[in-house]
Amino acid sequence: MKNKFNLGEVFTITLLCLTTFSILLLFKDKVEGWYFGAALFSIIVLIFIYNNYIKRKRNKSSDYINNNLESINQKKRDFNTISKLFNLLNSKHKETNIIDDQTFNDLDMEKVFSKLDYTLSTPGEQSLYSILRTPLYDSFKYEDRKTLINLFQQDSSTRNKLQSFLYELGKQYKGDILELIYTTSDLNKHKKFLYNFMFVLSCLSLISIGFLKQYSVMFIIIIYSINMSIHYKANKNILSQVISITYLSKVLSCAKNISNMKNENLTYYNDIINTNIEKCNVILKNSRNISKAEGIDILGDYFNVFFLSQVRSYYNIIGDIEDQREYLKEIYSIIGEIDSIISISIYRNLIKDYVEPRFIDKPCFLEAKDLRNPLIENTIPNDFMVNNNGIVITGSNMAGKSTFLKTLGINSVLAHTICTCLAKDYKTSYFNIISSISPSDDITKGKSYYLAEAEAVLRIIDSLNDKVSTLCIIDEIFRGTNPLERTSASLEILRYIINKNAIPVVATHDLEIAELVGNQYSCYYFSEDVDEENGLKFDYKIKKGISPTRNAIKLLKYLKYPSIITENADERIRHLLES
CATH class of the missing domain: 1.10.287 (Helix Hairpins)
Structure with a gap:
């Protein structure tokens, strides 16, 4: 009950x-x-x-929360805000093995994020996004994350209690807390002195009632008018940060509530919170005051203006924030991590049919059984294995090549970040994951489609290294140029990549590439049945070998192209094959 x-x-x-x-x-x-x-x-x-x-x-x-997980997951998301923490951290530290922007977009990872996202707070959203952009290669950190995910999956009591605190924290819809705790504020000491001086005059104006009698009213009106002007001018400049300070107060309160939980499984988090929160107690106290300073009631607002309460509180607390900035960052990070790990555990409980990947001490190896795409309902599973070799995938339009590449890439990202794969079994080396699936031309920069492709592939080549194997996913390599140069350049690039501690997985329409690439590559294909009456039928199952079929002309027939076009096209193909 x-x-x-x-x-x-x-x-x-x-x-x-x-x-x-x-x-x-x-x-x-x-x-x-x-x-x-x-x-x-x-x-x-x-x-x-x-x-x-x-x-x-x-x-x-x-x-x-437990009864409304679907509505929580279907919330509106602003990826400009969600990605801010990752962008800030990456701009400062320049991690080399992150999931770069193109790969993240190629693999539809924003959609994947939305599938995983059951977070309740702004730091939780931002932390989950950062997790998906930052693969783990440290086995100890990886095991720690996996242990926490399993803990929150199994211990519903602890999870529910933590979520109640995170629910109270909620999202920040106005202001920018990251700007507050990551950006150095320009503290004007002259203004701070002026505001404190006007506060003293406000007090003196009230005290003057005792000896100035009726004349004190004029003194009070003058001081109030000056302070009202100061209040509203200053408020325009600090309002965004005042809102963020109010949210910071909620973050610190949430951290205190979590640290008061007596749970030995949370000792790691509690120790970090307690170490940092002690340094921030003054900020917590003053931030509560600033959040109460305005909007309580009409009388409260008059006092706020008359004594410059909000403005003075802001200048008092902003100095403390400057001094304790690193402690605040640590607390914000911990709250975000807890919320994001809980979100991952909820996702696991809901999908149920998943596996924890097994990492092996061997380069360029990946084996998956019944691999599935998390973005597709009733997705068709496929088996896949590479062992120090590359893969060339052929097949007709819409047969499933691009979808399989994304399935492979997404699961590799999830394996390295949230310790979860949609498969029955998944064994893998540690990989740097990089792709070229959807490069786009940019007419505003005078960039052709082929130039965009060439830059994307060069980016893959530049990422290759001896320390961590690279999973290179390329769809329709150099489709933006003529067949002769495409085939020649593609073959040389694939031969280069395979010898650089990498697994290239390439999809192409060019059967010639599959035939000439050499024994360092295995060939697979997707096939279909085309009926001129009923259209296309796909099984979306990957098969060993090179595609034996073509469907482009058959598809034109199904779409009722003029028969003279399709018949002449068939005849031309026959002549080309015979010659």
Whole structure:
């Protein structure tokens, strides 16, 4: 039975408190120290009411989360905000083995992110995005992440309690907390002095009532007018950061709540939070004050303007934020990591049919059984294996080549980041993952499609290294140029890549590339049946060998192209094959 908390229960407990108080009042002559007893009893009851309210509120939020996972997952997402943390960290440290922008776009990873995203907070969203862009190659860190995912999968009580705190934190829809804690603020000490000086004058104007009498009114009006002008001018410049400070207060409160949980499995997180939160207690206290400074009520707003409460609080706290910036970053990172790991555990529980990858101490190896694409409902599974060799995949249009390349790439990313693959079995080396699937031309930069392709492939070549094997995924290599040069350049590039600690997996329409690439590559294909009456039928199963079929002309016939076009095209093909 669900716990429900309502005003009726509060009223009943309060009434009980008042009744007891009244009885004590009636017998006050006979009860020694009744004042103390009544006060103590009232405090105990109020504490009980408050604690019960908080507990049931959190239980209610936990029930809401568990019953509304679909709506949480289908929320609107702003990837400009979601990607900010990753972009900030990458711009500072320049990681070499990240999932770069083109690969992330090629593999539709924003859609994959949306599938995985059950986060409840802004740091959680940003952390999950960073996780998907940053493969782990450290086996100890990898095992730690996998252990936490499994913990949150199995321990629903701990997961629910953490989610209740994260639900209270929520998303930041205005302001930019990352700008607050990652960007150095320009603190104007002269303004800070001016605002404190005007505060002193505000106090003096009130004190002047005692000796200036009616003349003090003019003094108060002048000070109030000046401070009102200062307040609204300053507020325009600091409003965004004030909003972010308010959200920072919620982040710190969330961290404190988590650190108070007595759970030995969270010792690692709690130790980090406790170490850093001690340095930020002043910020937590002052940030609460600034969040209360405006918008409480009309009277409160008058006091806020008259004493410049918000502006002075801002300048007091912004200096503390500057001093404790590294501690704040650490706390923000931990809150985000907890939320993102919980999100991954929920995704696992919902899909159920997944496997944890097994990493082996061997270069250029990948073996998957019943590999599936997470973005496709009722997807067709395929087996796949490479062992120090490359793969060339041929097949007709729409037969499944590009989808398979994306399936391979997505699962490799998930294996290296969230310890999860959509397969029945998955064994792999550690890979740097890079692709060229959808390079685009840019007429505004005078860039042709072929130039975009050439740059994308060069980017792959430049990424090759001896430390970590590279999984190179290339779709329709050099489709933007003539057949003669395409075949010649493609063959040389594939021969170069295969000897550089890499696995190239290449899809192409050019059967000639498959025939000439050499014994360092294995050939696979996707096939279809084309019926001029019923159209195309695909089984989407990968097969060993080179594609024996073509479907382009048959597809034109199915679409009712003029017969003279299709017949002459067939005749031309026959002549070319005979010659």
